[in-house]
Amino acid sequence: MTHHDLTLIERLAGVAPGSPVGRAFRARPEARAQSERCYQLLLFPEVAGPVSLLERRAVAAFVAALQDEPETRAHFLALLRQTDPALAPLARLIAHEADGSAHPGPYGAFPEGPLSAESLDGPVYVVDDATRLELGERLSAALEHAHLLALHPRDAGPEALEALLSAGWTRDGIVVLTQVIGLVSFQVRVVAGLRSYLAARQASLLAAE
Amino acid sequence: MADTVLHRPANRRPTAFDRAPVGWLPWLEPGGGAGIAASDRLFSRAGNAHAAATALTQAVQDGGRAGLAPGERALAAAAxxxxxxxxxxxxxxxxxxxxxxxxxxxxxxLLEEGLPSPLTGRLGAIVSAAGALSAVPPGLTRREIWRLEEERLDDLEIVDLILAAALMNWTVRLTLGLGEPTTTEL
Known part of the structure; x- marks a missing residue:
């Protein structure tokens, strides 16, 4: 990555390099570069290992599509389609599943005690039988897990990992899967935060004129 | 047996938020590595992405001059x-x-009341922005940005706040997704 290249975050957030916010982001060169490196390592791995490129990008697209941040959603769905032109129907299916299961978050249960009152009910996503046939057991289990960690992570338990192992996931695969879910959860928030700040900044500049 | 789930029926989990140390027990065998925390051993199973994520964490928590103070970044992450x-x-x-x-x-x-927070002033503005960035869908409303501007946070401080809050959204998903907290084994 050269100095003049924009990182994914800058592209999706619409941060121009010479703008005040762009300069502030570049005043954090290590955070900027390592964010991009994490993205490259998880979504463009030299060796896919226990999680295929298709699986990494399908899960990333699903997590992004659950968040209602249009640029990030469009980017990760496009990345999935670019993996193989034959994957366009899969990308449509992923978007459809995300739209059908999106819900405001975070929610989930707290342990019995002083926090019980803060427990918040919400849906548990289960892939239906017809979709499961199309996606296969492995990817279906991965999307169910991604929904859990994206929207109600405090409901995660060892039984969620049992479900992944039963669907054919390995330990190392589960860790990669969790890292992909985490990365997209991070990126979408930097993009959404910067975009909303840029919009508010623009509005107050206009109001001051 | 690497590919089995470790259940922890005897573990005692915390039931309230506190700043006293909380341990963490992985649900998957983290693999070898003397002197390295179980979480780092397990998260490294994803290959060199964990090393990059660790460098990112370092940079976001204390990297760089000026900007949001390390204690303020930690407060955002705690929220x-x-x-x-x-x-x-x-x-x-x-x-x-x-x-x-x-x-x-x-x-x-913050620990006792959570969000929305009764905290006011600069710290109140920071925790409410961090909370909004943790929502699904995430984002800062005009109200949160107004509070940050009222407290005179500059562009660099707001970038630091966004990075700190966003990154903890990653870290928490690893921590909650791959193991459980414990008050008995520190």
Missing amino acids: VARRLGCFAQTAEQAQAAVQGLKRPREVRV
Whole structure:
């Protein structure tokens, strides 16, 4: 990555390099570069290992599509389609599943005690039988897990990992899967935060004129 | 047996948020590595992405001159971890926030009351923005941005706040997704 290249975050957030916010982001060169490196390592791995490129990008697209941040959603769905032109129907299916299961978050249960009152009910996503046939057991289990960690992570338990192992996931695969879910959860928030700040900044500049 | 789930029926989990140290027990065998924390051993199973994520964490928590103070970044991270329901990360970040800010009373208010927070002023603006960035869908409303501007946070401080809150959304999903907190085994 050269100095003049924009990182994914800058592209999706619409941060121009010479703008005040762009300069502030570049005043954090290590955070900027390592964010991009994490993205490259998880979504463009030299060796896919226990999680295929298709699986990494399908899960990333699903997590992004659950968040209602249009640029990030469009980017990760496009990345999935670019993996193989034959994957366009899969990308449509992923978007459809995300739209059908999106819900405001975070929610989930707290342990019995002083926090019980803060427990918040919400849906548990289960892939239906017809979709499961199309996606296969492995990817279906991965999307169910991604929904859990994206929207109600405090409901995660060892039984969620049992479900992944039963669907054919390995330990190392589960860790990669969790890292992909985490990365997209991070990126979408930097993009959404910067975009909303840029919009508010623009509005107050206009109001001051 | 690497590919089996470790269940912890005898573990005692925390039931309230506190800044006293909370341990973490992995649900998958983390593999070898003397002197390295179980979480780092397990998270490294994803290959070199974990090393990059660790460098990112270092940079976001204390990297760079000016900008948001380390104690304020930790407070933002604590607000995220608390909202998502992660006892281990909340404890660690709350302790770092107290060390950095020397404001134990305000940190205790965050731990006990959560979000929306009764905290006012600069710290109140920081935790409410961090909470909004932890929501699904994430984003800052005009109200949160107005509070940050009222408290005179500049562009660099707001970038630092966004990075700190966003990154804890990643870290919490690893911590909650791959193991459980414990008060018995530290």
